[in-house]
Amino acid sequence: MVGAFVLPTGSVEAQTKGGVVNVATVGEPPTLDPMVSTADLVGIITQHFYETLFTFDKNWKVTPLLAETMPEISADGKVYTIKLRQGVTFHDGSTMTSEDVVASLKRWMDLASRGKQTAGIVAGVEAVDANTVRMTLKEPYAPLLALLAFNNSAAVIMPAKKMENPLKEPVGTGPYKLKERKADQYIQLVRHDGYKSRSGEPDGYGGARKQIVDEIRFVPVPDANTRIEGAISGQYDYVDALPVEAFSRLQGQKTTEPVLLKPFGWPVFVMNTKQGIMSNLDARLAVRTALSEEDMLTAAFGSKDFFALNPAMFPKDYIWHTTAGTEGAYNLADPEKAKALLKKAGSEGKPLRILTSRQYEFHYKMAQVAAEYLKQAGFAVELMVVDWATLTQRRTDPALWDIYITHSPFLPEPALTGLLSESSPGWWSTPLRKKTVDAFNSEPDPAKRPALWAEVQKAIYAEVPGIKIGDFNALSAKSPKLDGVVPAPWPYFWNASIK
Template sequence: MHRRSLLAATSLLAAPALAPGLARAQGASRAGTLRVVPETLTTILDPHFTTSFTTRDFSYLVYDTLLAVNDKWEPTLQMAERWEVSPDGMEYRFTLREGLLFHDNTPVTGEDCAASLRRWGQRDALGSVMLRATETLDAPDARTVRIKLKQPFGLVLQALSKPGAMVPMIMPKRLAETPPNRPVTEPIGSGPYRFVAAEYRPGDRIVLVRHEGYRPRAEPSVWASGAKRPTFDRVELIAMPDVSSQVSALSTGEVDYLERLPADVLPLLRRNREVKVQVVSPFGYQGILRFNHLLPPFNDVRVRRAVMMAVDQADYLPGVAGLPEYARECRSMLGCGTPYETTAGMPPKPDMEGAKRLLRESGVDLSRPVVIIHPADAPGIAALGLVTQDLLTKLGFTVDLQSMDLNTFFGRRARPEGWNVFHTTATVPDMQTPLQNSYMEAAGAPNGFAGWPKDEQVQADRAAFAATSSEAERKQLAEKIQARAAEQGFYMPLGQFVAASAWRAELNDVPMGPAMFLWNIRRGR
């Protein structure tokens, strides 16, 4: 991991670390401004365009959803006032709350919601399965959204309340009609904060101000559900890739919240009574090693399986978790501690000699460079790539590690040419079913997710998982799907870990949950 030493961090505490983006905003009320340093600052402002959790966290401030999930994984009302399901389970109607307004002061209508869900469904793994089961997705009137199914789909409510990227956020119809292969660049939602285009500095800062027309729900806030009160006049999301600068800025009060920190700086922050350190998401993240199934050498399942056999999660976890108590080895694509946890199909333990033997049997050309696209400015991902670089070298591959920034990385991985391996981390709640886990989608190119595995059996079993209402059958199907996906080398989980966030001790009511939620926070002792 690209970390700075404790000594370097400590040396910065004696001097101000004012970032350029902060200096430009000094005219704003400091008490009324929440300054947040995400792990990386997204330049993709479209909630339907990427699985990046930095885009997801930005989107939760700007947009809202028909339904939301609480900490018991129960779908709850959000923009919707109520829902009705037909006796045969084939039609769902959602009635919007009155008075919902977009940031351009236009009312939220059923047509806006239907158009947004159609766009989301063309991009999201779970959403695409729902759309394929849908006959009609429309708006019978201004406050109603209707989903009429043509075949059974037992996860409509779960799909519309999913908390992870891509979240089914609602935007005006005119924006939702943007072709799904082109990102929306005008972020207008109906959420608690409004994007300020005049102050946007791509790669430097994103500024949001309170949406005065927002109507919070009355229920308590739990994860993404309930009241999302915009308690600050202004939220600034600030790029600050250097960890030492982050620590210094938080310690001196120039910023309020750091999203994700390497473990080696936590002892310093824990000694500071002005700072609170806490794990916000108890489910944490899954590390991912993803193969490009379209290009040699990983178009050969034997080569994919050989690399999976050689992986030792114990080599990966220290770089992303730091502390032993923050890490656990986990070979379940569906995450450990989730209802469908299974190790079916996975290599039971690292076997370097077995991996080399399988590579020899495959006849792979080891002199051909294997390109790893490597987002060097995202420490939690970059640490994984460095371990794989060493692993592939030990297996005999020629490795080309191509470093770039995170936003370039997202663009590169979306194209099938020019790379062989990428790494990422995904929040475990996003991975917990074969439909939510984008990396288990098996449609191939061009419609599948980056990496593009193609497998008709997996697709058929995912459809059966979607259609059944039997939990016992879902568990059987989940195990069968993982077994096949693992045997075909869709990707290799690199373990499961949590990460700590840190914020100024004067902040109260900081939300917990599977994303960085920034509503309801109050400043004051």
């Protein structure tokens, strides 16, 4: 199972309204259109002003958000009838109807990598009446609701009349709305007075979303050390994505305290299987054979309090955990065997371009260690260090890179993993991928899906579209004055208050 959120104590209703939450992020988001980006930074910010039909509760189960209830699903698993909440308004004052939802879902399937992943199995999306939408599938598709709930490459609902590409103005239904964006300075969100919250108590990303603070201000702070000092000085109320070696410095401070998510997720080296040196399987096997995941994790996180060597795509306490395909394929650090594979690929001496960023310092540290091991194996490594916004743009062009470094939280539904999508950067598209992923996605019986996931993991290890480096814990920091913030992979600040 997936670890549950740690819920705050006390009633949000009893907290005093007002104040500003200042949030330090890893940098400037490449866009404020959550459909067209898989960057976590985009989802963290935009989830405050855009909403989806469904979201995840504290136990990572799909729960309604803009939908009134969970959908009615036909006996054959192909027809989803979704009732919408009534009286929900957009930030421009217009009322959300099925017309907006249908147009938004079609835009999502046209533009979003996860929408494109879904589009192939969707026969149609239509409005039944003003408050009801029907999705008809060509075949059963188990991950559909999780994909509709995910805030990354997200199926957000926009007004039908305001969904240009690129977007001219972000208009959503969320508890906060965009007031001002000053590039490289801040993104200012203010309360949406017309917001209609769900009733009841907060429940993970679901349940009530209370607008307690007046304003949320996201400030790009690309340098990790500057983020640490900003937390300790009390400049920011919440500081995201800190190097784990800062943990001891944050302890015992009056101005800030550490927030640790354990385990958080996994770093991954994504291979460009579409063109260039990594489009050859033997070259990808050579990379994996050359690397020491242990040395990379040690360089990135220091103590084993903050990482674990684990080739499986999920940790042991997850329902999806399996060791299938991993034997003899992890933490090999064998340059001689890697040299032989590189020679077989005919790729000796060809540049290997590794795209990374220092805004996530652990990415960069892993890249440095990897470069040395790969050079020993005969690769001509070019380390391309750019800011995160540039990386997320460059990775969409297969001509510009061979490996890029990213990470993912452990997700409640494996089909949400970007590596599995043919349209995500990396572009893994083979008969084995199709066979295993399609079988996994089309199985509606939850009891049968873990065994099918094991076959997908085998395919990942056989064809190396990416290399999982291990498991890691994530560190953030928050002010003791900040209440109601639940530790979560994508931190959110509705229900938050300032003492």
